[in-house]
Amino acid sequence: MRRFLSEPQFHRLYEYLQSERKIHARKRNNIRQFLEAVFWLCRSGSQWEFLPESYGKTNSVYKRFSRWAELGVWYRMFRYFAQDADMESVMLDSTIVRAHACAAGAPKKRAARKRKA
Numbered sequence: 001m002r003r004f005l006s007e008p009q010f011h012r013l014y015e016y017l018q019s020e021r022k023i024h025a026r027k028r029n030n031i032r033q034f035l036e037a038v039f040w041l042c043r044s045g046s047q048w049e050f051l052p053e054s055y056g057k058t059n060s061v062y063k064r065f066s067r068w069a070e071l072g073v074w075y076r077m078f079r080y081f082a083q084d085a086d087m088e089s090v091m092l093d094s095t096i097v098r099a100h101a102c103a104a105g106a107p108k109k110r111a112a113r114k115r116k117a
Contacts, residue, residue, distance in 0.1 A: 001054040004039040005032070016080060022071050037061045 005013070010032055017025040025031050037055035041048070051058045068074055 001033070001036060001052070002040075004036055004043065010035070012081075013077075016077060017073075020071075020073055020076075023068060023073060034061060034064055038065055 013035060014025070014028060014031060017023065017031060033056055037051060038061070040046075040055060041051060044050075048058050048062050051061060055061060
């Protein structure tokens with residue numbers, strides 16, 4: 001499994017997650033694997049079903065991600081680290097996520113139609 005987070009970055013995230021109340025963040029290696037899986041998905045733009053096995057079971061990663069979203073963990077974590085220059089490469093926001101040109105309102109290419117005479 002390729003690591004996205006450096007050890008100092010992960011340490012800061014892990015310390016932050018220890019203060020979150022409604023999540024279980026005691027097992028350091030499990031949290032690291034989960035965060036690496038989420039960042040892999042964000043970087044690759046892949047679908048959940050294509051998550052490599054080295055990151056854990058797809059359904060387990062999805063359920064934890066979804067539960068954290070419902071609890072507001074991702075939102076609070078983003079707000080906490082958003083202004084930190086050391087963490088700017090970790091905290092993704094919509095301004096750096098690429099979208100297809102048509103998602104931005106680009107005109108669609110239309111095939112030239114032949115006129116009937």
